[in-house]
Amino acid sequence: AQSVTQPDIHITVSEGASLELRCNYSYGATPYLFWYVQSPGQGLQLLLKYFSGDTLVQGIKGFEAEFKRSQSSFNLRKPSVHWSDAAEYFCAASNDYKLSFGAGTTVTVRA
């Protein structure tokens, strides 16, 4: 069965520190991959996407993600976290038009 796994339910990081959120997928073929962010009380905002080509993808708000086929992973990173990055982050995958979402990772930023 196709699935997306985010192993970390909750991550706490200090402001200014680096952040990495893990995402693994299980699909027959390499799916298209996405990261979304959901701030409290808000809808989902697309951070970045990977369809093909360069495996290091740049997104909005200073985020980047690296696709690793050998590890079936698409991890999200940010070099220096801001307090406004506190939110829920969802990894998603698709090999048709349907998105499958991971369970999400809640990021808390401490001062």
Added chain:
Amino acid sequence: SAVISQKPSRDICQRGTSLTIQCQVDSQVTMMFWYRQQPGQSLTLIATANQGSEATYESGFVIDKFPISRPNLTFSTLTVSNMSPEDSSIYLCSVDGVSGRADEQYFGPGTRLTVT
């Protein structure tokens, strides 16, 4: 990306009643999607709505419970019928991206529904 609005933003409803949620997009889009996000959970696709055809429902969701309309290329509604407390969720609509890729989706702000 498209600008998507939803009405209402939140509502508290009594069990046994129905609520219709509206989704409006500022540009014409081919596909619109409805998702449910139960408390503390991830998103689950309810159905896909294309203009001019009946909605396509995912496993576990039926038209009698979640009727959907798609009268034109910028608007859709989702009705949650005969509600029970288990229907308390955030309901989000999304649209396919301007690139034409249906899986590059943009989301509305969501409708937070509480059923008492």
